[in-house]
Amino acid sequence: MEINDIIKLMEAVSENGLTRFTLEEGNLKLSIRKEKEVVTLSSGPVVERQVQAGEFVQTVQAAPAVTAAAAGAVEDISSDKIVASPLVGTFYNAASPDSDPFVKVGDPVKKGQVLGIIEAMKLMNEIECEYDGVVEAILAGNEDVVEYGQPLFRIR
The missing domain is CATH 2.40.50.100 (RNA polymerase II/Efflux pump adaptor protein, barrel-sandwich hybrid domain)
Known part of the structure; x- marks a missing residue:
């Protein structure tokens, strides 16, 4: 698979509003995922922004209070x-x-x-x-x- 094919797939995922796409072809496995960037302000609301295809996103670990609340919901x-x-x-x-x-x-x-x-x-x-x-x-x-x-x- 050529880089131009991968770019076309990324554009198709973005244009069609998909959030995830996985392709397996022979020994090639390609997974494209569009995530929301979540920014939590210490005294304010949660702000979300859609990440555009091809944009680099740095993952930030959630605050301990949020992690504990999510774990409590499962338990x-x-x-x-x-x-x-x-x-x-x-x-x-x-x-x-x-x-x-x-x-x-x-x-x-x-x-x-x-x-x-x-x-x-x-x-x-x-x-x-x-x-x-x-x-x-x-x-x-x-x-x-x-x-x-x-x-x-x-x-x-």
């Missing part, structure tokens, strides 16, 4: 009724930006009820509840990128 999963992500993609809690969320904390749910949507490769995949019960916690935010097996909902 806080006490229920054995967890609905996990079946694939990698972008999680949406509603059918459209202007509609109500599928479920909220405290809502009763039935097996087979739609809890959210994961968009992967421009396909919308409904996430159905695997249990009857009540939504105890929603572990992913709207438009968060989720990984395979990541806990999304806790049902009691």
Whole structure:
């Protein structure tokens, strides 16, 4: 693969709004990822900026308080009724930006009820509840990128 082919792929990823792209061809493995740069001010809000394709990004370690909060959220999963992500993609809690969320904390749910949507490769995949019960916690935010097996909902 020539450098011009790689540049064309980077431009295509950027133009199509993709955040990740992986290509495996023979013994070549190419992975392109577009990240958000997050800047935390000590007394202010979190500021995000989209990083353009080909732009160098220096990774900064998160503040210990943020790391502890994220670790606490994972350890806080006490229920054995967890609905996990079946694939990698972008999680949406509603059918459209202007509609109500599928479920909220405290809502009763039935097996087979739609809890959210994961968009992967421009396909919308409904996430159905695997249990009857009540939504105890929603572990992913709207438009968060989720990984395979990541806990999304806790049902009691």
